[in-house]
Amino acid sequence: MPSLDIVSTVDMQMLDNAINNVKREVVTRYDFRNVKTEITLDRREKLIHVATGDEMKMKAVLEILIGQCTRLKIDPKIFDPQKIEAATQNTVRRDVKVKEGISRETAQKMVKFIKASGLKVQPAIQDDQLRVTGKQIDDLQTMMQQLREQEWDVPLQFVNMKR
Numbered sequence: 001m002p003s004l005d006i007v008s009t010v011d012m013q014m015l016d017n018a019i020n021n022v023k024r025e026v027v028t029r030y031d032f033r034n035v036k037t038e039i040t041l042d043r044r045e046k047l048i049h050v051a052t053g054d055e056m057k058m059k060a061v062l063e064i065l066i067g068q069c070t071r072l073k074i075d076p077k078i079f080d081p082q083k084i085e086a087a088t089q090n091t092v093r094r095d096v097k098v099k100e101g102i103s104r105e106t107a108q109k110m111v112k113f114i115k116a117s118g119l120k121v122q123p124a125i126q127d128d129q130l131r132v133t134g135k136q137i138d139d140l141q142t143m144m145q146q147l148r149e150q151e152w153d154v155p156l157q158f159v160n161m162k163r
Contacts, residue, residue: 002136002137004144004159004161005159006130008078008100008154008155015041016043017072018065019039026039026061032052035053047097049093050062050094052091052092062094065096066079077154079096081097099154102129103154106152109152119142119143122134140161
């Protein structure tokens, strides 16, 4: 029986490239002159640490990061910015979590949506992904198209399609 997995993953190397591009752009921008700005990626914890002069510059750095990610085809839905904190006297700091995997609530909404579509496919939640099986590959492709048209809180990828 044909099946496929629905996952939400992040290419950490592409994200690292985007962060390096942001660092280069921040160095060349006039409004960041004489302002110490640090951006680091913690791959293990899936956190981006940003430290800069004030909240306005923090917003600018995050906008540059989202722009670079969009350019490199990384969906900005993966970012979960945390609260801004004062790091030292002249800097503010913010951590940005990188969300990976499909949460249980989102997976349940997706299962409900798939079942309501009337297609002859069976979704099953497996940890942080969804496995969908069906008798015809056309039903799976139709279901993929319908899921892409909906707005979910995580980016979706369709992998491991087996005939």
